[in-house]
Amino acid sequence: xxxxxxxxxxxxxxxxxxxxxxxxxxxxxxxxxxxxxxxxxxxxxxxxxxxxxxxxxxxxxxxxxxxxxxxxxxxxxxxxxxxxxxxxxxxxxxxxxxxxxxxxxxxxxxxxxxxxxxxxxxxxxxxxxxxxxxxxxxxxxxxxxxxxxxxxxxxxxxxxxxxxxxxxxxxxxxxxxxxxxxxxxxxxxxxxxxxxxxxxxxxxxxxxxxxxxxxxxxxxxxxxxxxxxxxxxxxxxxxxxxxxxxxxxxxxxxxxxxxxxxxxxxxxxxxxxxxxxxxxxxxxxxxxxxxxxxxxxxxxxxxxxxxxxxxxxxxxxxxxxxxxxxxxxxxxxxxxxxxxxxxxxxxxxxxxxxxxxxxxxxxxxxx
Numbered sequence: 001x002x003x004x005x006x007x008x009x010x011x012x013x014x015x016x017x018x019x020x021x022x023x024x025x026x027x028x029x030x031x032x033x034x035x036x037x038x039x040x041x042x043x044x045x046x047x048x049x050x051x052x053x054x055x056x057x058x059x060x061x062x063x064x065x066x067x068x069x070x071x072x073x074x075x076x077x078x079x080x081x082x083x084x085x086x087x088x089x090x091x092x093x094x095x096x097x098x099x100x101x102x103x104x105x106x107x108x109x110x111x112x113x114x115x116x117x118x119x120x121x122x123x124x125x126x127x128x129x130x131x132x133x134x135x136x137x138x139x140x141x142x143x144x145x146x147x148x149x150x151x152x153x154x155x156x157x158x159x160x161x162x163x164x165x166x167x168x169x170x171x172x173x174x175x176x177x178x179x180x181x182x183x184x185x186x187x188x189x190x191x192x193x194x195x196x197x198x199x200x201x202x203x204x205x206x207x208x209x210x211x212x213x214x215x216x217x218x219x220x221x222x223x224x225x226x227x228x229x230x231x232x233x234x235x236x237x238x239x240x241x242x243x244x245x246x247x248x249x250x251x252x253x254x255x256x257x258x259x260x261x262x263x264x265x266x267x268x269x270x271x272x273x274x275x276x277x278x279x280x281x282x283x284x285x286x287x288x289x290x291x292x293x294x295x296x297x298x299x300x301x302x303x304x305x306x307x308x309x310x311x312x313x314x315x316x317x318x319x320x321x322x323x324x325x326x327x328x329x330x331x332x333x334x335x336x337x338x339x340x341x342x343x344x345x346x347x348x349x350x351x352x353x354x355x356x357x358x359x360x361x362x363x364x365x366x367x
Contacts, residue, residue, distance in 0.1 A: 002073075002074045002075060002076065003035055003036065003037045003051075003073060003074070003075040003076070004032055004035035004036070004075065004076050004077065004367055005028070005032055005035060005036050005037070005075060005076070005077050005078075005079065005363060005367070006036075006037045006038075006039065006072055006073060006075040006077070006078045006079070006092060007021075007025075007028070007036065007037070007038050007039065007078075007079045007081070008039045008040070008055075008078075008079065008080050008081065008082075008084075009021055009025070009038045009039055009040035009044070009045055009081075010039065010040045010041070010055060010056065010057075010059065011059065011081065011082060012025075012040060012044050012045065013041075013044050015190075016100075016283075017081060017082050017100065019164075019283065020081060020098070020100075020161060021081050023161075023162060023164065023165075023352040023355075023356075024352065024355065024356050024359060025038075025048055025050075026048070027352070027353065027356030027357075027359075027360070028356060028359070028360060028363075029048055029049055029050050031360055032360075034050075034051070036050045036051070037050065037051045037052075037053060037073055037075065038050050038051070038052045038053070039052075039053050039055040039071060039072070040052065040054075040055055040056070041054065041055075041056050042054055053071060053073065055067060055071045059082075059084055060084055060118060064084065065086065065087055065088060068086035068088065068090055069086070069088050069089065069090055069091070072086070072090045072091050072092055073091060074091045074092075075091065075092045075093070076092065076093050076094065076366075076367050077092060077093070077094045077095070077096060077363060077366050077367055078090060078092035078094070078095050078096070079095075079096050079097070079098075079363070080095070080096070080097040080098070080126070080130075081097075081098045082097075082098065082099075082100070083097060083098075083099045083104075083119075083122055083123050083126045084122060085097050085122065085125060085126045085129065085130065087121075087122070087125055094131045094366045095129060095130045095131055096130055096131060096132045096133070096134065096362070096363065096366060097126045097130045097133055097134070098133070098134040098135065098136075099123065099126060099127075099133055099134075099135050099140070099144055100135065100136050100140065100280040100281070101135075101136070101140045101143065101278070101279065101280025101281075101302075102123075102140065102143035102144050102146070102147050102280075103194065103278055103280070104119035104120075104123065105119065105120065105123065105143075105147035105148075106143060106147065106278060107193070107194055107278060108120075110192075110193050110194070123144075123148065124148055127144075127148055127149070127152045127155065130155070131155075131366055132155060132157060132362055132366060133152070133155050133156045133157070134156075134157050134158075134159050134359065134362065135156055135157070135158055135159075135280070136158070136159065136160060136161050136280050136281040137158060137160065137280055137281050137302050137305055137306065138158055138305060139280070139301045139302040139305055140158075140280040140281070140302065141156050141158050144156060157358075157362055159355055159358045159359060159362070160281070160306070160350055160354075160355060161281050161283060161350060161352075161355060162350045162351045162352030162353070162354065162355045163283075163286045163287060163289075163290050163347050163350050163351065163352070164259070164287065164290075164352070165351065165352055165353065182216065182218075182219060183216070183218040183219070183269075183270045183330075184218050184219035184220065184221045184252070184268075184269055184270060185204065185218055185219070185220050185221065185269060185270055185271055185272075185273050185296075185326065186221050186223070186265055186266065186269040186271070186272050186273065186288075186293070187200065187220065187221065187222045187223065187272075187273055187274075187275075188223045188262070188266075188272065188274075188284040188287075189223075189274070189276070189284065190224070194276060194277045194278040195275070195276050195277075196275040196276055196277050196298070196316050197222070197275065198240060199275060199316065199317075199319055199322065200273055200275040200322060201220065201240055201247075201251070202240065202319050203319045203320075203321075203322030203323040203326060204220050204250075204322075204323070204326060205240070205244055205247055206319060206320070206323040207323045207326045207327055207330075208246075208247070208250065210323070210327070211327075217250060218250075218270055218330060219250050219251075219252050220250055220251050220252070221252045221253075221254060221265065221269070222251065222252065222253050222254065223254050223257060223262065223265065224253060224254065224255070224256075262287075263287070263290075263291050266287060266288045266290075266291045266293040267291040267292060267293060269288075269293050270294070270329065270330060270336070271288075271293065271294040271295060271296050271312075271329045271330075271336070271339075272284060272285060272288040272293050272294070272295045272296065272297075273296045273297075273322075273326070274295060274296065274297040274298065274303070274311075275297075275298055275314075275316050275322065276297075276298050276300065276303070276316065277298065277300065277316045277317070278300065278302075279300065279302045279303060280302060281302060281306060282297075282302060282303050282306060282307075285297055285303065285306070285307050285311060286306070286307070286346070286347045286350055287347075288343070289310065289340075289343030289344065289346055289347040290347045292340045292343070292344065293340075293343075294311075294312070294329055294335075294336045294339040294340055294343070295307070295310070295311040295312070295339065295343060296311065296312050296314060296322075296325055296326065296329055297311045297312070297313060297314070298313070298314065298315075298316035299313035299314065299315060299316070300316065306350075307346060308342075308346060309342060310339065310342035310343045310345070310346040311339065311343070312325055312328065312329055312335070312339060313325075
C-alpha cells in the first residue's frame with residue numbers, strides 16, 4: 001500500500017539536524033498516523049509510533065545513493081531533512097528537502113576537493129529535483145540563492161526552528177542570587193572552523209589577563225569531551241592551551257551530558273557565548289534564553305534575524321571586541337538581567353509546534 005510520506009531519519013541521533021528531526025516527528029506522526037514510514041536504525045526510532053524500514057547506509061556515501069532506490073517504499077512524498085537527497089529515481093511521486101544553510105558552499109575552502117564537488121553537485125540537485133525546499137531563516141534562503149541560482153526563489157520556503165517543548169519547569173533553576181560559587185561562561189557547539197571557538201578562547205584568555213586582581217575568575221565550560229575538541233581542531237586549541245599553561249585551569253570540558261543537564265548548565269552560567277561566523281539559524285541562544293541565561297553572540301545576519309535585540313553582540317573576527325563584551329556581561333548584573341528579560345520574550349516566538357504546523361501545511365500541498 002502506498003504511504004503518504006516517507007522520511008529519511010538516519011541523522012536523528014546527531015546534534016543539530018537530529019534535534020530538528022526528533023522535535024518535528026511527533027507532530028507529523030500524530031497528524032498523518034499510519035501514513036508515515038521512517039527510514040533509519042530501528043533502535044533510534046523505537047520512541048516513534050510509525051512503521052520503520054531499516055536503513056543504515058552512511059551519510060554522503062555511495063551505499064546511501066545505491067540504497068535509496070531499493071529502500072524507499074512507494075509513497076506520495078519523500079522528505080530529506082538534509083541536502084543529501086537521492087540522485088537516482090526513487091519510488092516516490094514527489095520530493096521535498098530541507099537545506100539548513102549554505103555552509104558547504106560558503107565555506108568550501110574548508111572542504112576537501114571531493115567534498116566540494118559532492119556538496120555542489122548534491123545541493124544543486126536538491127534544488128533541481130525537489131518539488132519544494134525548506135530552509136530555516138531568510139538569511140539561509142538568501143545564501144542558498146546566492147550560491148546557486150535565483151530561479152529557485154519561489155521553490156524555497158522559510159520555516160523557523162523552535163525551542164524544545166520539554167517540561168523543564170520541574171527543575172529548580174537558580175536565579176541571579178544563588179549562582180554557583182565559581183561562575184562560568186558556557187560554549188555549546190563543535191570545533192568546525194566557522195564555529196570560531198578558538199578565537200573565543202583567545203578573547204577569554206585576554207579577559208583573564210586584564211583581570212589579574214580578581215580572586216574568583218569565571219571558568220570557560222565547553223559542552224563535550226576534551227578529546228573530541230582537541231583532536232578535531234587541527235591542534236590550534238591544543239596549541240592555545242600549551243602556550244598559556246595557566247589557561248588549562250580555567251577551561252572545563254563537560255563530557256557527554258543529557259538535555260536536562262544541558263539546560264541546567266545554561267541556567268547556572270553567567271552567559272552563553274556563541275561566537276559562530278556562520279549559522280543558518282542557531283538554536284543554543286534560544287535554548288539559553290528559555291532558562292534565563294544571558295547570551296553573548298556574533299553580530300552575523302542569521303543570529304540578528306533570530307535573536308533581535310535580546311543578546312549582546314560582538315564582532316566575531318575581533319578578539320578585542322569579544323573580550324570587551326565578556327567583560328561587560330561579567331561586570332554588569334544590570335546588563336545580565338536586562339538580557340534575561342528580553343530573552344524570556346524572544347524565545348517564545350519560536351515553537352516546534354508552530355514549526356511542525358507549517359511543515360505539515362507544505363507537505364499537504366504536495367500530497
